[in-house]
Amino acid sequence: MGERPAREERRGPDVERAAVPRTRRGQATRERLLAAAREVFAEVGWARARVEDVCRVAGTGHGTFYQYFPNRTALLVALVAQHAGELNALAEAPWTSGDVKSDVHRVIDGFVAVSEQDRDVRVAWAAAAADEPALAALFGEVRRQFVARVHANLAAAVADGRARADLDLEVAAAGLTAMVEHSVALDSAAEPSSRLGRTRLVSGLTDLWVAAVYR
Amino acid sequence: MGERPAREERRGPDVERAAVPRTRRGQATRERLLAAAREVFAEVGWARARVEDVCRVAGTGHGTFYQYFPNRTALLVALVAQHAGELNALAEAPWTSGDVKSDVHRVIDGFVAVSEQDRDVRVAWAAAAADEPALAALFGEVRRQFVARVHANLAAAVADGRARADLDLEVAAAGLTAMVEHSVALDSAAEPSSRLGRTRLVSGLTDLWVAAVYR
Amino acid sequence: MGERPAREERRGPDVERAAVPRTRRGQATRERLLAAAREVFAEVGWARARVEDVCRVAGTGHGTFYQYFPNRTALLVALVAQHAGELNALAEAPWTSGDVKSDVHRVIDGFVAVSEQDRDVRVAWAAAAADEPALAALFGEVRRQFVARVHANLAAAVADGRARADLDLEVAAAGLTAMVEHSVALDSAAEPSSRLGRTRLVSGLTDLWVAAVYR
């Protein structure tokens, strides 16, 4: 295959360039940009969201952007960071409290809630992951956390006999997580008319999840 | 040698520009381009795949590309069309033959097989769907077919008592399809070292699927 | 430095891309581009005038052009607008003041003056009109104004007996206007050595015009 000039990843200086705002005004501007970005992502998607669009919506000059973000990608990274934080919090919170079904229900519901609330960020994130290794890595990271947590839970359930002993724990953890993640993504991307909605979705997925692994 | 006269705007739509090759040689060139595209997509992904790269890999001149495809997107569309055809064939083939478990296994295995074989096309397809409505629509179309088929099967199973009567059929159909689709996608995108592999994946997913819905 | 991310299709129409300069510096750049365009059109003609040529002559970067004009055609449109404005002013100014001959002379002279001064724009305009409907329409518009004005004047002259009563007013208005317009165009396009020159041209055309329609 013809050699292709390696497209090298971004490098160091960028990081320092992202001056942390020192004044209240700066803080506000940065936040306006983030809010504008959400809007623009929602409207045209990550690939078509131009820095200038974001600035126009935010009501700032085009150059101002680079006072707060070293580059276009950093904008999404910032947004994703918040979202990822919430997801991680979810993954780390206690999952077991009462009966299995309500536990599963609570976790799935939490996931759906966070996902729907940050829907546009998630969509942009997923799209950008196809091209930005940094975002792809973060995406994988978050998922890995969830899968690990599910895995641990299932293992415990198997150990004390609540779950089937013949489960392939790894496949089950990955598969059930994938089911929830993708179902939510698809449903929130669907036409409003054919959307299942949070309630049914959460109940239905909980039902499948429980039936799939517990005795 | 391309002497250019006064340049002017484009004419009609790109449609008829996609000449169907009329000779064996043309056919071969077109195929070389498609094969090259697969390679390039695999290497750099859809968004960064330049027409020129594809041509270099295919060993043709840059202009040759446009003898066979009206634009860059059409290349992916052509590749996707083949793949979608196989998926649809799968969705339309008979699904029930013997016992439930082996039926489910066969279908999932078929899906995984097709998906892995056209892995790069699927990845590019998904990435492009974020920006190309046509591809997004096709993506939805194919999934809808599968979900509908699953739905019908579950309904039949409920009717004759093989499946649980309290299933939310729509959520179940969508959720299980999502589980398989996403699990496969993620696994084939994972580091080779942490990949579960087709055998385990198919068995494990089959197990979950069967346990989730059948008595 | 233009790092390009995933490229995608164009957005909305080019309209809002034509930023109006907000600073003196921007204003100056825009004007430099317009002046450069005149030069380039004069040298190589509309069809062969490349955006890059204009930028080189203007001493700006290639991208700068698109800060001020949404596309190559808009450059000509801007130039034409100024010129058309002057022509329309001419068509709307008072035409009658003293005796018929000096009135006609004044109008023709004004037209020739404006035409010669913007010679290159006119030539480019005419050339582009063959392919750009917008410019063709504007061309027709301006001419229509003139013809209408001539028509009205002739009608008045017929009414008060200064002009021949048997005139076909429409043909006369269109024909005499065409005579002046085309004579000027041809003369300014001719070899300098065989050019008739403004003085003779204006006198001679005035003479023909007067003799053709007045008693």
Place this chain on the structure above:
Amino acid sequence: MGERPAREERRGPDVERAAVPRTRRGQATRERLLAAAREVFAEVGWARARVEDVCRVAGTGHGTFYQYFPNRTALLVALVAQHAGELNALAEAPWTSGDVKSDVHRVIDGFVAVSEQDRDVRVAWAAAAADEPALAALFGEVRRQFVARVHANLAAAVADGRARADLDLEVAAAGLTAMVEHSVALDSAAEPSSRLGRTRLVSGLTDLWVAAVYR
């Protein structure tokens, strides 16, 4: 001004490349191409007429074109040659036969007839003249012939007292020719609804012409 790489004119070999068809079949193909060219020019104009379009309309292969014409321009040249021949014939035919008015009428009518019949070729010719020196020269050539002929006629008329003695013969010859030429061009390019039509045009222009120069 920035130097610009001289865009050199075409050169010798082209001429010999235009093989004269030796067989009846070849002759027919060539004519099909010419006829197709007229159609295409009429439909999309010279600048947008692609060689391939002409071939498609003619029903020949794309490569066939170059068996009969060395390049795209030659196609128009061939068409123009026929048309120019008719115009020259007109310019060389006897112009005086009876009374002045009917002579002028006859000549103008002949010109209009030829122009309307080859309307599309004339339009293409004029458009191409802006960019192709060869066609521009031919255009000037034909006009020069006409102007010279008009000039001679006017001179004779002045000599024998039929025309005004104070005429500026050169301006009159150029101006009246321009009037007819441009009036015809504009009228045939106008919306059918606002067209004056051959009859009125010829009568009206004849009237103006006669009044303008004859006693």
Place this chain on the structure above:
DNA sequence: TATGAATGAGGGTTCATTCAT
């Protein structure tokens, strides 16, 4: 003679990023 395939220079346009004010 006829033809479809192949070519590649050419040129328009986009937009992230840098800079001077």
Place this chain on the structure above:
DNA sequence: CATGAATGAACCCTCATTCAT
């Protein structure tokens, strides 16, 4: 801090012309 202007590397697409069959 804020900003509008400037930049230029990318990259897509066109089409006259050449070539092999």
